Amino acid sequence: MDAVAAAGEAEGDARVGEFWRGLGLPGLVDVHTHFMPERVMAKVWAYFDAAGPLVGRPWPIAYRYEEDERLAVLREFGVRAFTSMIYPHKPGMARWLNGWAAEFAARTPDCLRTATFFPEDGAADYVRGELAGGARIFKAHVQVGGYDPADEALDAVWGALAEARVPVVVHCGSGPVPAKHTGPEPIARVLARHPRLRLIVAHLGMPEYTDFLDLAERYPGVHLDTTMAFTDFVERAAPFPRAERGRLADLGDRVLFGSDFPNIPYGYAHALEVLARLELGDAWLRGVCYGNGARLFGV
Template sequence: MNDDLGDVVGDGLGNVVRDEVDGVRRFRERVGVPALVDVHTHFMPDRVLRKVWAYFDSAGPLTGREWPITYRHGEAERLALLRAFGVRAFTSMVYPHKPGMARWLNGWAAGFADRTPDCLRTATLFPEEDVGRYVREAVEGGARIFKAHVQVGAYDPNDPLLGPAWGLLAEAGVPVVMHCGSGPVPGKHTGPGPVGRLLAAHPRLRLVVAHLGMPEYTDFLDLAERYGEVRLDTTMAFTDFSEGFAPFPRAERARLADLGDRILLGTDFPNLPYPYVHQLEALERLGLGEGWLRAVCHGNGARLFGLGSG
């Protein structure tokens, strides 16, 4: 086991962690990918993350089912796990559920990135009067990716308050990972309709559709074909867990291949209800080839964020 990882895992976790690290390593060796770029991971202030975990534990209305947290560990251990898996770059996806939270979350995320060089500096936004100001501050401060959660925030991405922020992000070329699909439970403003209107107004916005737009996969693939800056992340898609309630249409696999340069690895770590390696193996069993897997798991993200080939 990686020595750094061994310093933070307890004796009871040692064999489990060793098996998981070995499983990810074997995947990377089979595919021929030196490292992973994961665009959808969650690091948050401790009290916020614990509230998120409590919500998952209660099978709240936005999850709609039991959702065990696989990596309910301390921050240092979670970081060590990602590094042991070979993840060279990841994110701290934070998101507000009410006004007045986003600026504070952005401050925390900036500090986290400062002390965590392999984390892509992450920021978020919410429709409120000062959103344009703090989005500009975040971009000028080096934010490399934003998170927008339409389901949890319960807002329309076309809210006029957000217009200047979307325009700024489109002009700056900063990607936005948006949970806009209606899975696992529909929200008032989820689905392809609001996103289609947003992209019509801001066609150069580098939108990354989280979870491949689950369950409206086909509609979000349509948007990716229509708008050249739209990308999709794989978070939870194709896994046994998600296939049980939102199966990906087999007929659409060819479109995944055609859009292979705009599919990005995402996992939802640490909040996934299965081992990290299962997401990778779920992508592998699609049968789209090692070149596609290398692009999705590393090359596309490395290119988007200018990370080089290492």
């Protein structure tokens, strides 16, 4: 990174604190950040660098730092609680990722202990084990995993999560590139079976925003995270319908800030400032950026 670019990034990063202080908040809660085993993160970054089939466009990583530096950056931003969004793409991977995430959370007290799962033998057993061990949030990535979330192999998993009332962030929308089991219909079948599930729809369900707003209105446990939504990078390809802003305002107590840090192609401040552009009011912003997440996770 040249000196001019570095100075520009530093200036943008300084605006993060200005943003939440201007709202009178004690900081931020970010429900969608990625910390993974080093070799897994390296493979994820390589996939983004190559603009792989599930990315579909050039995607420079803005915060390509070592783990300790990434943690320091989030803390300097004033992020009081965050996650280690992990996700398997094949059988046998989830247990190992969960073990790593448990150790990471144990040495990183401001990280909400995160876990994941895959449709495989024993999934319900290890999910129950993670719940008993203190997992506070789960991640499911339907696009990368390539599985139907309504697969019978996951029915007991969703049931355990619904009973425990532990939130699960699910990438189930068809952005940035649709896959066989993305879109609202497969996850709607899950919710029909488990209506008490605390499901957080990643990326506001882009690009099927309206359909996922419908699900949130139908099921009181459905939340939406703002990850990458409204940013200039996304709006060019999948703009949020202006006519739906009123519904987003009405669901304000179930909208949560997410960033996708560090895997974003722009500065962190931009992800916050685009929320202010919506003109939904400071009370809405305070809930989205801190209050809703703090209440949901008891932080």
